[in-house]
Amino acid sequence: MARLQLAGSRRLVPLPRRAPRLAPLLLPLLLALPDGARADCPCKVPALCRPITHRPDFEVFVFDVGHKTWKHYDWSQITTVVLFSNYDPELMCHAHAKGARAVLRGDVSVKDIINATFRASWIAQQVKLAKTQYLDGINLDIEQDVAHSSPEYYALTALVKETTDSFHREIEGSQVTFDVPWGPNCVGARCYNYTGIADACDFLFVMSYDERCLACSQCIAGANSPYIQTLTGYDDFIKIGINPKKLVMGIPWYGYDYTCQNLSVDHVCTTAKYACRDAVHRQVTYQTIMKQVNSSTSGRLWDKNQQSPYYHYKDQAGHFHQVWYDDAQSISLKASYVQKHGLLGIGMWHANCLDYSGDAIAKQQTKEMWKALKPNLLQRGEK
Ligand SMILES: *[C@@H]1O[C@H](CO)[C@@H](O)[C@H](O)[C@H]1NC(C)=O
Ligand SMILES: *[C@@H]1O[C@H](CO)[C@@H](O)[C@H](O)[C@H]1NC(C)=O
Ligand SMILES: *[C@@H]1O[C@H](CO)[C@@H](O)[C@H](O)[C@H]1NC(C)=O
Ligand SMILES: *[C@@H]1O[C@H](CO)[C@@H](O)[C@H](O)[C@H]1NC(C)=O
Numbered sequence: 001m002a003r004l005q006l007a008g009s010r011r012l013v014p015l016p017r018r019a020p021r022l023a024p025l026l027l028p029l030l031l032a033l034p035d036g037a038r039a040d041c042p043c044k045v046p047a048l049c050r051p052i053t054h055r056p057d058f059e060v061f062v063f064d065v066g067h068k069t070w071k072h073y074d075w076s077q078i079t080t081v082v083l084f085s086n087y088d089p090e091l092m093c094h095a096h097a098k099g100a101r102a103v104l105r106g107d108v109s110v111k112d113i114i115n116a117t118f119r120a121s122w123i124a125q126q127v128k129l130a131k132t133q134y135l136d137g138i139n140l141d142i143e144q145d146v147a148h149s150s151p152e153y154y155a156l157t158a159l160v161k162e163t164t165d166s167f168h169r170e171i172e173g174s175q176v177t178f179d180v181p182w183g184p185n186c187v188g189a190r191c192y193n194y195t196g197i198a199d200a201c202d203f204l205f206v207m208s209y210d211e212r213c214l215a216c217s218q219c220i221a222g223a224n225s226p227y228i229q230t231l232t233g234y235d236d237f238i239k240i241g242i243n244p245k246k247l248v249m250g251i252p253w254y255g256y257d258y259t260c261q262n263l264s265v266d267h268v269c270t271t272a273k274y275a276c277r278d279a280v281h282r283q284v285t286y287q288t289i290m291k292q293v294n295s296s297t298s299g300r301l302w303d304k305n306q307q308s309p310y311y312h313y314k315d316q317a318g319h320f321h322q323v324w325y326d327d328a329q330s331i332s333l334k335a336s337y338v339q340k341h342g343l344l345g346i347g348m349w350h351a352n353c354l355d356y357s358g359d360a361i362a363k364q365q366t367k368e369m370w371k372a373l374k375p376n377l378l379q380r381g382e383k
Helices: 023-032 089-097 116-132 151-170 194-200 227-239 286-295 328-340 360-371 375-382
Strands: 059-064 080-083 101-106 137-140 175-181 203-207 247-252 254-259 281-285 301-303 308-314 320-324 345-349
Touching: 059 247, 080 089, 089 101, 101 116, 101 175, 116 137, 116 151, 137 151, 151 175, 151 194, 175 194, 194 203, 203 227, 227 247, 227 328, 247 328, 254 286, 281 286, 286 308, 286 320, 286 360, 308 328, 328 345, 328 360, 328 375
Parallel strands: 059 080, 059 345, 080 101, 101 137, 137 175, 175 203, 203 247, 247 345
Antiparallel strands: 254 281, 254 320, 301 308, 308 320
16 A cells, blocks of 8 residues: 555464364354354354445445554444454454445565466465455555556456456455556556456555655655645546546545755755655654644644645754645545545545544544545535
């Protein structure tokens, strides 16, 4: 997802096998279990192991990276949760109890999938894992460079098609989605067959973040998800023929902290010219930002061109930093496009970024961030 965070993320582990302690007792029960529910179902109510088959009109697509903060998410909105980190059976049961899908995360080397035999066995493994864990599909997060018309280009479209066919055949009502960068024009060296991939799966999750290319911006800090650039990305996906109903807008619940080499009076933060990349900026979660913004040297500032909040602070070594992020205001501006252009839904990377501690101010901020996903509903409610 947000590329820089991938390195440390842990691999999925299958559900540990449970000892069949109550086997004799369970036997009569097993016969009475509804379709799709098996004896090793980890949920209190066995029916919760059945796949979700309902197709919502509007998707709220959530990435979860672990821990237990999911208990505090706004489940009145969530339709799909991607179990991006370790498998958590409790989260699967909870999602199903709320009528939401819980899906696997899939990643595979694009070099390997040129081999059709390898592809088929990889897909079979994913279907098997999803069935074992009672999951409702897979989110393909393959953020790798692909050259136009290369063997990988064709293999990737084939992978998506074959994965969708297998999942739909093997798991009733299942969902197969694919993560794409903020625009279709070879963004991040990802020259994919976007129309082919959109046709081949249920929908695309558009990662409208990490949009700042420092080197192409003369090493000047800027917004993670600037308004015009973000919406132009969606216009471009629609222009090449992708149905808006195949697009889910992905917004960031994190920002970037840039170390400035020079900070001008008109707030231009110039980063180091060399290594004008990862070394000078790092990702920060919304909750960390909220703990810092009020005590920062500038307080919250608003950039009218990029429609984004930002602020400055000075670190202990005396270096200035500029932090660019998204909050309820910048998100609801982008989210208005979803309704206006009839996109399928909205989601975020990632849900764990908010403060779920229960502290009164944090609680209000967290609530506003969830609310900002559906700004038009909010307006209607206020009228
Ligand atoms: C293709 O993949 C299969 C299964 O992983 C493997 O056995 C086979 O050797 C591969 N073929 C090539 C040409 O690499
Ligand atoms: C994209 O994929 C579709 C489906 O496989 C195919 O029909 C189409 O020709 C491909 N487009 C390009 C430009 O490769
Ligand atoms: C750094 O910022 C100061 C204050 O705005 C400005 O006077 C100066 O020209 C800048 N230096 C460089 C190297 O950009
Ligand atoms: C920061 O300031 C804003 C605006 O004045 C206020 O609403 C918010 O509660 C403050 N946050 C904290 C953590 O004090």
